[in-house]
Every structure is written in structure tokens, then in C-alpha cells.
Amino acid sequence: MGRGHTLSVALTTLLVMIMLGSSGTPLGLEKINTASTHTESGINAEFNHPSIIVEGSQIEPLTFNAVSAFGSEAEGDCTPPIICPQPEPPIKVADIPSDGVLGQNFGMLAMDGMLYFDANTPKSQLWQYDPTTNSISEITSISQSSSYGGQVAKYGGFAILDHTLYFDATESASGTELWAYSPLNETYWMTGDIRPGSGSSKPGSSTGLVPMSGKLWFNAEDGTQGNELWSYDPDSGTAEMVTDLSPGSSGSSPGVFSGLVPISDRWPMFDADDGTTGIEPWVHDTLTGSTNLLGDINPGTSPSLPGYLLPFMQVGEHIVFDASNQTHGTELWAIDKTSQNWEATLVCDIWEGSPSGQPNSGSDEPAVIGDRIYFSARDQTHGSELWSFNSIDQTCTRNSDIRSGSQGSNPGSVSTGFHNIAGIIAFSANDGTSGNELWLYSPENSTSWLAADLTSGAISSYPGQYSGFTTTDEGHAYFTASSSGSGYEPHVIDATDFSTSLLADIRAGPHSSESARSTGYVIMNRDMYFDAKESTSGSDLWVVRNATNNSAVAWTVSPALPFGLEISPVDGTISGTPTQVADLTTYQIDATNSSGVTVSIYIEIAVLADNDLDGIPDTVPDDLSSYTDLISDSDDDNDGISDSVEVNSGSSPLDVDSDVDGFCDGPVEVSGVCTYGPDPYPMNPNFPVDTDGDRLADSDFDGNGPAVADDDDDNDGFIDSEDAFPLDPSDWLDTDGDTVGDLSDTDDDNDGVDDVDEHIAGTDSTSVDTDDDGICDGPYARQSCTTGPDPYPIDPLLPMDTDGDGLWDNLPHDAADNFVEDFDDDGDGLDDTVETGTGFYISPSDRGTDPLNPDSDGDGFCDGSNEVAGTCSRGEDPYPFDANIPFDRDKDRLADDVDPQWPAFYGDEDADDDGDGYTDSMEYKCDSSALNPNDVPDDLDGDFICDDEDPDMDGDGSFNSEDRFPEDPNDWSDFDNDGVGDNSDLDSDGDGLANEYEHPECILSLDCDMDGTLDASDPFPTDPTEYSDTDNDGIGDNSDPDSDGDQICDGSTSFPGICSSGPDAFPYDPAAYLDTDGDGLTDYLIEGIPSTLVIDLDDDGDGWDDLEEIRCRSDPLDSNDVPSDVDNNKECESVGAQVSETFAVFGAFIALILVVGLFITPLIRDHIRKRVESSHSEDEG
Incomplete structure (x- = not known):
């Protein structure tokens, strides 16, 4: 087979069924039957055939390999003659017309093989880039x-x-509203006018537009309810307010500080102010429709500002974020996803106490590796450094100390966060020597190191400040930085050897192309796109071909997979979460090697709908049922009524409220949609009648529902909340809770006595202890009474139990065998037989005391050795008939003095005889009377320790020896030693700044940020990186590109609208900026601006004064251009001869000219200044 031909061999058909759901956990492969994998085509599908994949929130990846077809080339081998694509130098692929700015409003993103971005040309519109035609279009x-x-x-x-x-987008007639564009039919439209008329709802102004659970989520302002959370449903084409957290026109302003963060495609998390708890964390459940406060972290109306520095981020089973309160300052908080009730808890108080640890992700996401999340924070000893949180043991650890001391290296502050590059964390940091440069940290060996000092010395390259970082699967990261000799240009770091290099100097020299400033670096297929500019105006679209996915074998699929699924162009793996229902479809998977040879395999995929997201498909078609054990959902809308019943009754099995009247078809309530049913008229929106629209029916016509609307569903006269059988009109009470109604139960209270017998005896058949004397009417013990039967069930005084010990004083002759008679009726420890009640003591066996009164003489000391609570303390009373012995002055039932001759007296002696709160020994030491409650010692703090003996006499928590104001409970320290306590001092630290104008953490510090500049002189007292502001513009000199405000940049980079490119030789003096010869003397001073600088009379330092060079027609700003002076007499030749001759003849006239010259010198110097400024303007152009 020759090169360039395509081998398309369909060797196996794979059935893959993917079901829409939301459980969040892949259910894996369910093997129904197996078939061997065909490999004649050279592609092997590494999963069972046919197979079924049940989708939760993501599918189990479907993997292939083409080793049989292409050998090691399919495994990433790039050894020649194998050719792997290599990254190419950046090239411009599209000019934005009219010096337009690309992505200025938002940036750029890829969708279905196209790039989309906003562009101002100069009017802001939506644009598209098509890589197949290499063209852009509005x-x-x-x-x-x-x-x-x-x-x-x-x-x-x-x-x-x-x-x-x-x-x-904003249109004059409708204001700013939500719009949409479909590439399918190439149309765009406004989805709806949330705020009718020309007013703007500004969708997503604080949350952004967040796709989740098949809808779009965002904040919006409808002009009535204020700024609240909304959602847009593309299926119905309508937007609705999700929840009105702060009723009224003010609104809760969701996401102002944290944005809107989707968790597991189900829970949007955000900050909001409900008007009661302040700005706190909230979550909405897209499945149940409920919205809940996650905790009032900063109690009351004070805001905790959750997610302001560290956005909501899931790591392990926790969702972490920063939040602030008055006790701990700004620290790390978390929510445990596994808990039944989500509630925010403090997990790390990094800087213990009220100072803030300020966990921070540097304006972007933190890095998550395994069960750890990495961010910056500070503690008591170290400035801002790299920290991490372990979700397993819920602990925080400092991972670096790049810049020792309290100043810190401020990691991630200019790199827009922390970035995971093949398991290595990349971030910016300043070690105090190299400036802000790129650093790396390895979690594996717990080390951090400087990756590259792109601009040598203390000058910063600011990696990622403009662009952020974009990482690839191969371990590359692209970012913008300023390296030596160039401005802000694209760079790349390779994690295989940690080498950093400049991709291209797009705008050559010290000027900046500001690559990716608006768009970031966007990867589409193998290529990476970004914006850059070649001049001072406008920006264009650039690309790095083959920036990623550089394997020799490329994988593709046709037709496009269901939305949410994607194929890896590197190894062909299909993964993702399908969110689009699709019929059974055949897909061709192609693998093409570097020689152009293509092999193919075919699979089939079906995406089954799951309306209620319960993990069970609504319907399994008959032609697919043989491949799976899954069955169709019997209740597609999960409303509590089966689909078959709904079909028969005419209601929709896919809609919980078929007639949209606010009453659910079934008995299950759906928050925000409908109240509990069942709706007796599921297809009639006019019944039940709901006059006020509160989803509570005015009346219940047939007594069958909806249950939540009717107070008495069974019409038995008892409201449902008090009716034990709300659907049974024949019964409503179940006294004993045995599920048998009282009207049918023969023993209502289950006390062992039939109701008929209780009525005869006069006892209550619904009470186990009719007379409430603690003895049950019947033979059974119950929680409220002991075992009976009570021989006197309707007399609470009988049988008598004087001491309440459960034993009767006297046992009736007919009492049940389980009862025992009490032989100490009053419970004082003396047997009734010795307490004869005569009032006279005869002997130990005849004491004469009252057997029914534990304290016969009423002096508070029991006759016997037992204490009887509320009556008397332990005896035995040595004089049970004398109320004055033992003597008890303060009547606290403690004897003032205990006689050793009372061997049977077990009571305690009173340590405070007069009961004034001060012990007798204390009063003796402090010279007050122990027998007079009105004579008490001096006690400033009222702690019952006299001042002479009290180590903290004012009770302010500070020992007298350490208390500057030992008699003032409101003050104990005096930081500035001015004699006024810190709590009362309006300027506690004496730095000249009143407390009310100082940061709370700086009230007792002369140099709060410890940057070496006192707060009184520091315009930025809480910022350790700033301590001066030469031009008083509110921007510190270290951050200000033009420190002195003379419109000449401190450095060589220009900032349009702020300053022209420098460098400024005198960055902190607005009267000067030019020093041609670098001798520390300014070429000139701007008139009217005070300055201590000295004007240089020889600007170019060539030994010739500027005026002399002008007279001799040489350049005073060019040290290589000097006057001709052959005789080295410091007078140019041509002019020198003329001067000598002229002086001989016209001496007086020449002298007059020289005097006049002194007056025109300023005009000449002004001419030089204008020439220099003109030169700078030409350089910038």
C-alpha cells in the first residue's frame, strides 16, 4: 500500500450506550457478553464488545491503540524516519481591521473547531476565525x-x-442583555429582555456566564427584585430568577467577590448578601432547587467576603476558600462534601489570632495536585510564601521560604496564580535579589527553585502578568514575560528539563507586543492562538503551529461526538460527560500516522435521556435492551407517581407540574416549582383555586389533596399536624403510639388496664398515671411512672412517699408483691423505729425526732447523717431540738464552728461565716470582719480577692507587676509611653497618625508592613512592597511605571496614556529626565518645578561646554561630535581665528555680543530640549 492512500477497514462494531445523569461517579463497564477484538485494521479497542457505559457525571474512558498498525510510532516514538510535528515559530494569521483591538472585553475561546472573540474595529462586535480558510469574519x-x-x-x-x-451585548432599545449565536444555522439573537425596555440587566456582570446542569447561570438585574441569581434554559428559551435572597429592589448581588463557581456540575457556589447576615457563602442545588447559606462566618451583618482572595475550589472531598471574621482575620475555610448538611468551618488559622494569613491564589486559580491545593499565605514569622492544604488530614503546611523574613516573596502575585505543569507547580516570586521571576516547586521532593532569571539582576520579568499560564499535556507552559533585550513577549517552559525560552520577539527590541494580554493563550487542536501587536495601536491574531499534541499518530472521529464527549487527538481516548441526547449512531475512528496512512474502526454510541437525573434512563429502547440489564425508569419526572399512572390520568410523565399551576402532579414537592400534591386536577391550571398565588389552594374540594394546601386532609375535624391518621377520617388519636387508633384500641394508654375497667375505676384511659403521683395505674412501668398498680390511682397523696425514694411510707395490706415498704420515711438516714416523734431524746434507739421530717428543729442540719436536698445538710444534728446549735450565722447550712465532740456530725464547717463572699481567712488577712457581712475588704474588680492579695486587682487579665495601669480595668499597656493607655489613646503608637485613620493591624506599630519606612511617612503602611509615591497618584513607586509623573516612563517600556518610553534618568524628580552623558547632572530642568538637581553645562561629556559647541557648530548631545581644535587650546579653529582678528578691530562690539548671549542661553537650551523630546517621539514610533 503506497503512501497517501487511506486504509478504511471496518472490522468491529462496538455498541456504547451512554446515559445522561448526575451522580458524579462513573459506573464502569457492565459486561453483558464478550467478543474478541479484531486487529486486522491495526486498531484495537481496549474495552469489551459489545459493551454498555452508564454515565454518571463522566464516562469511563473508551481507549484504543494502533500499535499493530504503526508499531512504536503509535506509542509516541519520534525516532527518524518517524516525523513528529514540532512547534513552529509564531506567525500572524489574521489582521484585525482598522487597528482594532482583539479580545479587549473578554478574550477568546474555541468551539467546534472555530475561534470566537470580541473585537473593536472600532465598534465592538463578535468575530470568528476559521482555521480551514485562515480567515476572520464579523x-x-x-x-x-x-x-x-x-x-x-x-x-x-x-x-x-x-x-x-x-x-x-448592548443594544440601544433593550440595553445590555443575554445573546446567543449558533454556528449550525449561523444566526444570533437576544435570548430575552430580562429588564424590559432600554434598561440593562447586565447578565454575568459579577458571576460571569456559567454553563452547568444543562443551563446557563448568571447574576442579573430585572429592575424590580434587584441583582439576583438567574438561569437560562436553552430547551425552553426562557430565563428565570433562581432565588430572591434579598427581597426588594436592592438585591443580594451574588458573586461580587467570589464569582460563581460550579462544583461537580450540580452546585453553583457564590457569595451574596441577604440583608441579614452580610456577604457570606451560599450554594444552590440544581437538582433539588434549594438555595442555602453555608454559614454566618462573620456574625451579624458584617461581611466575611468568601472566595475574594482564594476562590471556591474542590480538593478531595472538601471545597476550600478564604473568608474573614473578627476573631481570626482572613483565613482558610472549607466545606465537607460528605457531610449531610454543608457548613463552612475554619480549617487553618495560618496566622493565629485576629491577624490575617490571607490565603491567596493571585487573581487566578490555585494549583491542585492529588489531595493538596497550593496557594500563597503568611504567618507570624514569614511573609507571603507558598502554602498547601491537605484535604486528607485537613492541615496546612508552608512549602517555601524563598525570601526569608517578614517581607516574603509574594508567590503567584504576578503570575496570576499557581499552575500545574506535569506535577510541578509554576509561579512568580521575588527572592529580593532577582526580582519577580519564574519559580518552580516539586511536591515530590519538597523543593523550590528559580527556573529562570529572564531579566538579570533585580529587574523583574513579571512572568504571566499579562497572559497567565497555558499548559499542555506534554508538560509545556506558555506565558508572556519581559526578558533581557526584549519587551513583553511569548515564552515557553519545558517541564522535561525545566528550560525556559523566548518563542519570538514579535515586536523587536525593548518594545512589547504584549502577547496574549487580552486573549491569553488558547489551544485548539494542535495549535495555540493569541493576540499580539506589532505597533502602538491595535492587535492581531497570531498562532504557534503544533504547540501541543505532538504525537506522530493523529486521531479523529466522524461525525462529531455528542456534546460533552471528546476524543484525544493524541491517543484516541473518548472521555467526558455527555449532555446531549443522541440516537444510536455509528462513529468512524481514524488513526493517521506521519506517512499519511490511515486505519479505521467503527463504534456505536447512544445517549439515553434521564429527565430526573436519578441515574436511571427514562426509556431503554427494545433494540438496545438485549445489551444491558438496565430497565426504564418507572417515574421519569420523579414526582412520586409512576409513568403509567400519569399516562392514564393524562398528566405528563416528564413534567412534575403538568398544568403549571404550582401544585405538583404527585406527592413529591419540587422546591421553586410546585408544592406537594397530588394535584386533584393535574391538567386544569384553574383548579385548585389559588387566589393569592402562594401555591396553597384556597379550598380542598374533594378531601384528597393537595395535602400541603389543606389543613385537614381527611376532614375529621383535626388538623393534619395534630392528626395521627391524617388520611383516615375514622381516627385521629394514638395515645400509646402503637399505630392502632384510640377508637379501635382496647387499651389506649397501654398501661395494662383495659379502657372499660379504667372508666369503671374513674381513671383516665389515655394516661398511664392518672393522679401523677409517680405510680402507674396499671402493672407496667412507663417512662413517667414506676410499676403499679397504684392502690389509690386517683389520689396523688396516697400511697405516701415522704422522701420520694419510690418506697411507700406504709404498705397497704392489699399492695402488689412488687412493692417494698420504706423504713426511713423522711430519708434522713435514721430508721423510723428510732425516730419516735416524742420531742425528747432518750437514747440512740429512742431519739424522739420526727420520722416524717428530716430536720426536726428546722435549723438546716438533718437529724440523721444523710443530706436531704432542699431541706437540710448532713447531720447528725448534735442538738436536734435546738435550732441554734450548730450555729449558722449566714443560714447556708454550714456550721460556723464544728465541735470535735460531735463524732456523728458529718457536715462541713463554714469557711465564710458571714456569707459575704470572702472567706474568713481572706477577711483576716485584709483587716475586715469575718462575722459582719457589711464589713468587706477593698476589692476593685469584685472577684472576692481583696486588692492587697489580688495579683490582678483591676481584673483586666494583666498582672499588677506588668500592668501600666493596675487600677484601671480598661487599660494595661502604653505603647508610646505617653501616660495614656493604649485603649484610651487616640494615637496609641504615637506615630502622629490617629488610630481611626490607621489600619486596625497598624495601631500599635510604627512600621506596620516592616518595609523600613515609618507609617507616618509611608503612603502605603500595610504594603511591604511599597513605601513611597513621588507623584502622589496613589500608585507606589515600585508599581508605578512613571514614578515622578513627568510622562516619561521609568523604564524603556511605554504605557500608552500614562507615559512615553524612557528610561527616565531621574525617575523620582519630575523636573528632569535626561542625562545624556550619565554623569548624574541633568541636561536641563523644567521651569517652575522645584529641584535640587544641577544642570550639566556639558551634556555629552566630551569636555566642550554646550554653548561652545553650539558656537562651533558641533552637536552638544553627541560626545563623538566635537569642534575642530588643532592647537588644543579649547577654542575651535575657524571661529578662534575670526575671534582674534575681530577682537583686534571690533573688540568692544564683540564684548557686547557676548553679553547679549548670556540672555539668549535659555532660548538655546530650550531648543535642545525640544530636539531631544522629538527624538524620543521618533524612537517610540
Whole structure:
């Protein structure tokens, strides 16, 4: 077979059934029968044939190989003569007309082999790039006004759902609304006017447009309910508000800080303010329709700002994010997905206490590798460094200390986060020596290292600041950076050897093409696309051919797979989550090697619908049933009524509310759709009548439902909430809970006595203890009473049990055998036989005390040795008939003094005789009376420790020896030693800045950010990277491209609208910027601006004064251009001779000219300045 021919051999037919669902776990391959794999074509399908794949949230990958056909070439071998595609240098593939800007509003994305982006030419519209024709075309012509166009994707950006592109756009008549474009019929349209009229709903302005669960999710403002969460259903073509978290016109403003983050294609997570709890984390369940608060992290109306620095991100079984409260500051929080009730919990207090650890992903996503997520954070000792969270043991670990000390290396701050390159984490960091450069960290060996110092020395290359990072399967990452000799241009790092290289200097020299600034690097098939500019205006579309998927064998499929499934062009693996229902279809899988030889295999795929997302297909067609054990879902809409019953009754088996009246067809409620049914009129939207539209029927005509609408479903006179049998009108009460109604039960209270006998005895047949004396009416013990029967069931005083110990004082002659008589009726520890009740003590066996009163003399001390709670403390009372012995001054049932001659007295001696709260020993030490409750010692904090003995007399938690104000509970420290406590001092640290104007963390610090500049002089007291602002523009000099605001950039890179390219020789002095000879003296000073600089009289440093060079017609700004001076007398020859001769004749006249020259010097120097500025302008062009 010759090269260039195609071998298409259909050798095996594979049946693959994929069912739509949402369980999130692949169910794997269910082998029904097997067949050997045919390999004559050279392709082997590595799964059972025929086979069934049941889809949860993703399918089990379908894998192939072509080793039999192509040998090692199919396994990635690129040894010659095998030819593997190699990345090519960047080339421009399309010019954007009229110096237009590509992707300025949102960027660019790929869909179905095409690129889509917004472009301003100068009107903003949607554009398309077709790689097959290498051409671009303008798709939309939406008009907001004559100059602005449609402002495509300005607020919500782009989103793809079911092969349709969605975006926001602005039209003069409807404002900013949601639009769509379908490549299938090449049409675009506005999906709906959420905010009717010319007002704008601005869909996705804070959340973006997020595809999930077959719908599009976004925030929007309808002009009535305020800014809330909405969804758009492409099947019905309608948008609806998902939930109104903050009723009224203000709205909850979802996603302002965190955006909207989809979790497992089911749960959108976002921040919102419901008007009560402040800005807190929320989640919506697309399956149940419920929306829930995940916790009031910062209690009350104060915001916790969840996901502001570290967006919601799943790692393992946890969803992590940053949030802030007053106790811990900004720290790492998480939600356990496995818990029944999702609730946010603090998992790491990185900087313990109220200071903030500030877990941060650097304006983009953190990196997740295995069960760990990587981000930046700071603690008490270290500045911002690389940290990670382990979802297994829920611990945080610092992984680097690139810049020792409190300043930190600020990882990820300019690389837009942390990026996983073949298991290695790439990020920007500043070690204090090399500037912001590219660093790598290996989780395997726990080491970090500088990948490349692209701009030598302390100058920063800012890797990924413009573009972010785009990674490939081969371990490459593309990013924009500024390397030595070039501006911001595309670079690549290869994870196989960690080498970094410049792809191309698109805009040669120090100027920048600002590659991927608007679009990022977008990979489509094997190629990578991005925006770049060759001049100061506009940007164009560029490509790196073969940037990824560089295997010698390329795989394709035809026709296109169901949406959500994709084939790998590298190894042919089919994977993904199908979201599009498809009939049984045959697909041709082709593998083509580097010589152009193609081999093929055929498979069949069917995607079965699952309306209620319960993991069971709605219907398994008969022609497919022989391949699977799956059966059709008997309740497709999961409303609690089988499909067959719904078909017979006329309701829809695919709709929980067939007549859309707010009452569910079946007994299952669907939050936000309909209330509990069953609807007695499932096909009549006018019945049941619901006048106020609250989904509660005005009346229930037939007594059969809907249950939630009727207070009494069975019309028995008892409301459902109090009716034990709400659907049985013959019974409503079940006293004993035995599921037999009282009207049918012969023993309602199940006490062992029939109801008829209880009525005869006068007892209550619904109460196990009619007289509530703790003895059951019948022979059975129950929770509320002991075993009976009670011989006096309707007399609570009989049988008597004085001490309540469950033993009767006197046992009736007819009492049941299970009862025992009490021989100590009052429970004081003395037997009734010795408590004779005579009032006189005769002997230990005849004490005369009352057998029914544990304290015969009422002095609070029991007759016997037992304590009787609430009556008396332990005795024995040595004088049971004398209320004054033992003596108890404060009546606390503790004897003031215990006589050693009372051997049978078990009570405790009172440590505080007068009961004033101070022990007798304490009062003795503090010179107050232990017998007078009105005489108490000095006690400032009222802790019952007198001041002389109290180590913290004011009770402020600070020991007296360490307390600057030991008698003031409101102050204990004085940071600035001004005699005013820190809590009372309006300027606690004495730095001249009032506390109310300082950051809370800086009130007790003279240099809060520890950058060496005192807060009083530091315009950025909490930013360790900034400490000066020469031009007072609010941007620190380290970040400001034009520190002194003279419109000349500090460096060589220009920033349009801010400054022209420099460098500025005097970046911190607005009066000067030029020093031609680099001698530290300025060529000139701008008039009217104060400066300490000295003007250089010899700008080019060639030894000739500027005025002399002008007089001698040489260039004062070119050190190589000097006047002719043969005799080296520092006077040019031609002019020198004339001067000598002229002075001889016209000396006085020449002297006059020289004096006049002193006055025109400023005019000459101004001419030089204009010439230099003109030169700079030409260089920038």
C-alpha cells in the first residue's frame, strides 16, 4: 500500500450506550457478553464488545491503540524516519481591521473547531476565525450607538452550552442583555429582555456566564427584585430568577467577590448578601432547587467576603476558600462534601489570632495536585510564601521560604496564580535579589527553585502578568514575560528539563507586543492562538503551529461526538460527560500516522435521556435492551407517581407540574416549582383555586389533596399536624403510639388496664398515671411512672412517699408483691423505729425526732447523717431540738464552728461565716470582719480577692507587676509611653497618625508592613512592597511605571496614556529626565518645578561646554561630535581665528555680543530640549 492512500477497514462494531445523569461517579463497564477484538485494521479497542457505559457525571474512558498498525510510532516514538510535528515559530494569521483591538472585553475561546472573540474595529462586535480558510469574519452587527457597537461580552464574557455561544451585548432599545449565536444555522439573537425596555440587566456582570446542569447561570438585574441569581434554559428559551435572597429592589448581588463557581456540575457556589447576615457563602442545588447559606462566618451583618482572595475550589472531598471574621482575620475555610448538611468551618488559622494569613491564589486559580491545593499565605514569622492544604488530614503546611523574613516573596502575585505543569507547580516570586521571576516547586521532593532569571539582576520579568499560564499535556507552559533585550513577549517552559525560552520577539527590541494580554493563550487542536501587536495601536491574531499534541499518530472521529464527549487527538481516548441526547449512531475512528496512512474502526454510541437525573434512563429502547440489564425508569419526572399512572390520568410523565399551576402532579414537592400534591386536577391550571398565588389552594374540594394546601386532609375535624391518621377520617388519636387508633384500641394508654375497667375505676384511659403521683395505674412501668398498680390511682397523696425514694411510707395490706415498704420515711438516714416523734431524746434507739421530717428543729442540719436536698445538710444534728446549735450565722447550712465532740456530725464547717463572699481567712488577712457581712475588704474588680492579695486587682487579665495601669480595668499597656493607655489613646503608637485613620493591624506599630519606612511617612503602611509615591497618584513607586509623573516612563517600556518610553534618568524628580552623558547632572530642568538637581553645562561629556559647541557648530548631545581644535587650546579653529582678528578691530562690539548671549542661553537650551523630546517621539514610533 503506497503512501497517501487511506486504509478504511471496518472490522468491529462496538455498541456504547451512554446515559445522561448526575451522580458524579462513573459506573464502569457492565459486561453483558464478550467478543474478541479484531486487529486486522491495526486498531484495537481496549474495552469489551459489545459493551454498555452508564454515565454518571463522566464516562469511563473508551481507549484504543494502533500499535499493530504503526508499531512504536503509535506509542509516541519520534525516532527518524518517524516525523513528529514540532512547534513552529509564531506567525500572524489574521489582521484585525482598522487597528482594532482583539479580545479587549473578554478574550477568546474555541468551539467546534472555530475561534470566537470580541473585537473593536472600532465598534465592538463578535468575530470568528476559521482555521480551514485562515480567515476572520464579523458575525454580529449589534448597535448600542453609532460609536460603541454592541459592546460584546463586556460584562459576562462568553460561555458555551450545547454547541451554542452565549454572551452579553448592548443594544440601544433593550440595553445590555443575554445573546446567543449558533454556528449550525449561523444566526444570533437576544435570548430575552430580562429588564424590559432600554434598561440593562447586565447578565454575568459579577458571576460571569456559567454553563452547568444543562443551563446557563448568571447574576442579573430585572429592575424590580434587584441583582439576583438567574438561569437560562436553552430547551425552553426562557430565563428565570433562581432565588430572591434579598427581597426588594436592592438585591443580594451574588458573586461580587467570589464569582460563581460550579462544583461537580450540580452546585453553583457564590457569595451574596441577604440583608441579614452580610456577604457570606451560599450554594444552590440544581437538582433539588434549594438555595442555602453555608454559614454566618462573620456574625451579624458584617461581611466575611468568601472566595475574594482564594476562590471556591474542590480538593478531595472538601471545597476550600478564604473568608474573614473578627476573631481570626482572613483565613482558610472549607466545606465537607460528605457531610449531610454543608457548613463552612475554619480549617487553618495560618496566622493565629485576629491577624490575617490571607490565603491567596493571585487573581487566578490555585494549583491542585492529588489531595493538596497550593496557594500563597503568611504567618507570624514569614511573609507571603507558598502554602498547601491537605484535604486528607485537613492541615496546612508552608512549602517555601524563598525570601526569608517578614517581607516574603509574594508567590503567584504576578503570575496570576499557581499552575500545574506535569506535577510541578509554576509561579512568580521575588527572592529580593532577582526580582519577580519564574519559580518552580516539586511536591515530590519538597523543593523550590528559580527556573529562570529572564531579566538579570533585580529587574523583574513579571512572568504571566499579562497572559497567565497555558499548559499542555506534554508538560509545556506558555506565558508572556519581559526578558533581557526584549519587551513583553511569548515564552515557553519545558517541564522535561525545566528550560525556559523566548518563542519570538514579535515586536523587536525593548518594545512589547504584549502577547496574549487580552486573549491569553488558547489551544485548539494542535495549535495555540493569541493576540499580539506589532505597533502602538491595535492587535492581531497570531498562532504557534503544533504547540501541543505532538504525537506522530493523529486521531479523529466522524461525525462529531455528542456534546460533552471528546476524543484525544493524541491517543484516541473518548472521555467526558455527555449532555446531549443522541440516537444510536455509528462513529468512524481514524488513526493517521506521519506517512499519511490511515486505519479505521467503527463504534456505536447512544445517549439515553434521564429527565430526573436519578441515574436511571427514562426509556431503554427494545433494540438496545438485549445489551444491558438496565430497565426504564418507572417515574421519569420523579414526582412520586409512576409513568403509567400519569399516562392514564393524562398528566405528563416528564413534567412534575403538568398544568403549571404550582401544585405538583404527585406527592413529591419540587422546591421553586410546585408544592406537594397530588394535584386533584393535574391538567386544569384553574383548579385548585389559588387566589393569592402562594401555591396553597384556597379550598380542598374533594378531601384528597393537595395535602400541603389543606389543613385537614381527611376532614375529621383535626388538623393534619395534630392528626395521627391524617388520611383516615375514622381516627385521629394514638395515645400509646402503637399505630392502632384510640377508637379501635382496647387499651389506649397501654398501661395494662383495659379502657372499660379504667372508666369503671374513674381513671383516665389515655394516661398511664392518672393522679401523677409517680405510680402507674396499671402493672407496667412507663417512662413517667414506676410499676403499679397504684392502690389509690386517683389520689396523688396516697400511697405516701415522704422522701420520694419510690418506697411507700406504709404498705397497704392489699399492695402488689412488687412493692417494698420504706423504713426511713423522711430519708434522713435514721430508721423510723428510732425516730419516735416524742420531742425528747432518750437514747440512740429512742431519739424522739420526727420520722416524717428530716430536720426536726428546722435549723438546716438533718437529724440523721444523710443530706436531704432542699431541706437540710448532713447531720447528725448534735442538738436536734435546738435550732441554734450548730450555729449558722449566714443560714447556708454550714456550721460556723464544728465541735470535735460531735463524732456523728458529718457536715462541713463554714469557711465564710458571714456569707459575704470572702472567706474568713481572706477577711483576716485584709483587716475586715469575718462575722459582719457589711464589713468587706477593698476589692476593685469584685472577684472576692481583696486588692492587697489580688495579683490582678483591676481584673483586666494583666498582672499588677506588668500592668501600666493596675487600677484601671480598661487599660494595661502604653505603647508610646505617653501616660495614656493604649485603649484610651487616640494615637496609641504615637506615630502622629490617629488610630481611626490607621489600619486596625497598624495601631500599635510604627512600621506596620516592616518595609523600613515609618507609617507616618509611608503612603502605603500595610504594603511591604511599597513605601513611597513621588507623584502622589496613589500608585507606589515600585508599581508605578512613571514614578515622578513627568510622562516619561521609568523604564524603556511605554504605557500608552500614562507615559512615553524612557528610561527616565531621574525617575523620582519630575523636573528632569535626561542625562545624556550619565554623569548624574541633568541636561536641563523644567521651569517652575522645584529641584535640587544641577544642570550639566556639558551634556555629552566630551569636555566642550554646550554653548561652545553650539558656537562651533558641533552637536552638544553627541560626545563623538566635537569642534575642530588643532592647537588644543579649547577654542575651535575657524571661529578662534575670526575671534582674534575681530577682537583686534571690533573688540568692544564683540564684548557686547557676548553679553547679549548670556540672555539668549535659555532660548538655546530650550531648543535642545525640544530636539531631544522629538527624538524620543521618533524612537517610540
